[in-house]
Amino acid sequence: MEKKLLQDCPVCGSSLKVKVLQCPSCNTRIEGNFEPPESRILYLSKKDLEFVELFVRVRGNIKEMEKSLGVSYPTVRGLLDGVIEKMGYPVRRGVDAKKRSEIIDRLEKGEITADQAAELLKSGAGEEEQSAE
Numbered sequence: 516m517e518k519k520l521l522q523d524c525p526v527c528g529s530s531l532k533v534k535v536l537q538c539p540s541c542n543t544r545i546e547g548n549f550e551p552p553e554s555r556i557l558y559l560s561k562k563d564l565e566f567v568e569l570f571v572r573v574r575g576n577i578k579e580m581e582k583s584l585g586v587s588y589p590t591v592r593g594l595l596d597g598v599i600e601k602m603g604y605p606v607r608r609g610v611d612a613k614k615r616s617e618i619i620d621r622l623e624k625g626e627i628t629a630d631q632a633a634e635l636l637k638s639g640a641g642e643e644e645q646s647a648e
Contacts, residue, residue: 522558555602563598570595 521531533549556567573579580591596606615636622632 520557559598559601563601566594566598 520533523529524531534546536545536549537543556564559567569583570580573583577588577591581588584591584594586594596608599606618627618632618635621627622629627635
């Protein structure tokens with residue numbers, strides 16, 4: 516079983532450099548100081564890479580992902596968000612059901628306008644952000 520390429524030194528935390536490349540067929544070795552690949556995708560776990568490969572295979576179709584994985588839409592979205600975060604990119608999350616209900620209640624009571632409610636739902640903001648205005 517092949518080991519995953521480490522990015523950082525387990526002793527001091529500095530970035531590791533590749534020193535030797537070796538051909539598995541003929542055992543030719545090339546030595547030097549090689550920069551590790553820049554792509555963040557190469558540092559994902561095997562499970563996450565399989566998810567990304569499936570995502571590419573189905574051309575990003577979430578419905579196909581649901582069928583292939585046998586899970587619900589929210590589960591696929593959660594897995595995708597997890598991969599995006601592991602790659603170091605921000606994930607914009609929507610409003611959870613409780614906050615959505617609170618926003619709608621405030622709209623119905625006349626505490627906020629329809630435009631404000633729409634903005635809160637779109638931005639994922641909660642009570643605390645709106646009350647700061």
